[in-house]
Amino acid sequence: AQKITQTQPGMFVQEKEAVTLDCTYDTSDPSYGLFWYKQPSSGEMIFLIYQGSYDQQNATEGRYSLNFQKARKSANLVISASQLGDSAMYFCAISPHNAGNMLTFGGGTRLMVKP
Amino acid sequence: GAVVSQHPSRVICKSGTSVKIECRSLDFQATTMFWYRQFPKQSLMLMATSNEGSKATYEQGVEKDKFLINHASLTLSTLTVTSAHPEDSSFYICSARTGVPTGANVLTFGAGSRLTVL
Numbered sequence: 001a002q003k004i005t006q007t008q009p010g011m012f013v014q015e016k017e018a019v020t021l022d023c024t025y026d027t028s029d030p031s032y033g034l035f036w037y038k039q040p041s042s043g044e045m046i047f048l049i050y051q052g053s054y055d056q057q058n059a060t061e062g063r064y065s066l067n068f069q070k071a072r073k074s075a076n077l078v079i080s081a082s083q084l085g086d087s088a089m090y091f092c093a094i095s096p097h098n099a100g101n102m103l104t105f106g107g108g109t110r111l112m113v114k115p
Numbered sequence: 116g117a118v119v120s121q122h123p124s125r126v127i128c129k130s131g132t133s134v135k136i137e138c139r140s141l142d143f144q145a146t147t148m149f150w151y152r153q154f155p156k157q158s159l160m161l162m163a164t165s166n167e168g169s170k171a172t173y174e175q176g177v178e179k180d181k182f183l184i185n186h187a188s189l190t191l192s193t194l195t196v197t198s199a200h201p202e203d204s205s206f207y208i209c210s211a212r213t214g215v216p217t218g219a220n221v222l223t224f225g226a227g228s229r230l231t232v233l
Contacts, residue, residue, distance in 0.1 A: 043226060044227060103210075
């Protein structure tokens with residue numbers, strides 16, 4: 001079984017500053033993928049970034065980067081140069097590579113960007 | 116990119132009635148679709164995995180007779196909430212993948228359906 005823990009229920013960040021959203025995970029599978037999704041108030045799930053467990057380098061996608069520390073089982077999301085439109089719920093998720101893309105989500109972090 | 120259309124986006128029904136939610140992959144064939152449920156201010160919980168042409172696999176604690184899932188084609192999966200009650204009020208969201216389930220094969224989510232049972 002997989003477990004994702006997001007310890008920050010809510011976070012504030014000043015516009016244009018960087019923010020780190022925490023995610024720790026637990027899995028017995030040796031090969032897995034870690035995902036971050038953004039869910040605005042409208043409800044849709046927007047894929048942000050993916051990190052494979054055997055990837056040597058941390059993933060980056062534009063203003064999003066993933067601070068992957070395998071030994072600590074953490075996969076924190078870093079958003080640089082925050083924008084007002086970044087205000088949303090953010091979910092970390094894990095999927096073992098033998099689970100056919102079945103995602104297990106964390107509890108989420110609500111990010112609020114202040115102007 | 117891949118698009119998943121979910122309909123209806125909002126539905127209000129009376130207690131005891133059944134409601135059908137559709138999830139369509141618009142520009143790709145989805146061999147597998149997943150149905151999630153999200154209560155207010157909570158995370159997404161997987162309800163079931165829907166495979167085209169076969170019975171859905173339900174997660175522990177999800178009543179398969181109450182939440183009927185049909186995946187009759189490679190582009191359509193439906194979730195029917197039968198004899199709905201107020202406690203079934205929730206946000207239901209589907210996701211789809213196509214082809215080989217590699218690690219980086221990103222799921223595409225529908226926009227979700229908000230069900231309110233009066």
